[in-house]
Amino acid sequence: MSVSDLAQQISDEDVVAKRAEALDGVLHHASPSEVIESALRIVGRERLALVSSFGTESAALLKVMADVDPAIPVIFLDTGWLFEETLAYRDRLIALLGLRDVRSIRPLDEALQREDADRELWFSDPDACCRFRKVEPLRRALALFDAWINGRKRFQGGLRAAIPVVEAEGLRLKFNPFANVTPAEIAAIYAQAKLPPHPLAASGFLSVGCMPCSSRAQPGEDARDSRWRGRSKTECGIHTVETS
Template sequence: MTSPDLVDSKSSVAVTDHAWSAAEVATLESELRDAPPGEIIRAAIEAVGRDKLALVSSFGTESAALLKYAADVDPAIPVVFLDTGWLFEETLAYRDTLAAYLGLRDVRTIHPLPDDLAREDAERDLWFSDPDRCCYLRKVEPLIRALAPFEAWLNGRKRFQGGERAAIPVVELDGRRLKFNPLANVTPDDLKAIYTDAHLPAHPLVASGFASVGCMPCTSRTEAGEESRAGRWRGKAKTECGIHVIKSS
């Protein structure tokens, strides 16, 4: 689908192992607090260089928006996709569809470690008995590995999604890395507009009533009037998989 050989050789020069201070992060946050997504993505590239910046995407129901903004800035920004082994086939197909449609040049699919799954989830029922541990093995640990070469990352969280996301900043410190939330300020109407204006293909499961899509066992349809993520881990206190809770090293 994609190959490092396709990456434009004119990549930005990256800062190496810069230790970001709280004051620097606060300055960036102040400068970008009201900036549009494209400007935030450009600022992220300027801060660390394109080759040290990763965009983490679930290729879910709202993912095309951030991927479109990023592709407009630089389609060779590395995109990290976590294939947990429990994803809908529609999500895997959507990854390929969007990558081709947007001209993404460097999509990296990351998997859980087979030995970890064999040791802790041989029966594939950990999602039921211990969903937090399941998410760690299938998403958090793979993301930690995937982000090892990078100094900053982009993600698609939005304040309107509610819960722990309601007060996210545009820029924050995540362990030693910068973490940019380019869509923090967007509204549902903003999302609808970019899908319409850019003719972005919808996730195949949207038409079936899924407002947010994760792993199959822990995703259900959303009812009218519910928040977009109400179908994730329905009936449980859990609202996040952990990749935005556990700080990356």
């Protein structure tokens, strides 16, 4: 990238950052459906995507989105290490909610062979494993979009405790419609819509990601405590590494 191109990108990123700040001010106390409606109106369906893990709380956000527009593209990162229960849950929710454009994105075959042919990288270097199984595939998938929606919540704690409703991520807007919701509000969405729980929720999983790095929660733990147990790692990287 030339100096002039870099300067232009910095300038463009500043514009996106100011736009995100202004939108966050307007939508700071908006309901999840209002946030999604605003994102759809501002960006347009063809340039907006929702990223979902189809995990233990995912059905609530997908339900709200489907009520707004079930044709908004949904990106699902199939890492190759997911529980069979998660894949079955994905298919069930697609049918139940009438989702029209769910895109299952996988790591490139050459990356799998180069980086993790023995499927042991999750143990020796979980950050590298997440990088090529999740961060890089998401970067490829989001190249088609100007903004994306995700399901992070402040009550999850850690790096998520102070997330805004709208933020900038390089040249892309990032909408967090569930930033302000409470566990009780999520439970209410499940109850009112009669949404099925993730199949592993009954077994004590509060948060479900890849098989090697997900575990049952212990009494008193938060959902994120059961991910990457015994390590300082708390995020897979898709929310901490710029995906523009």
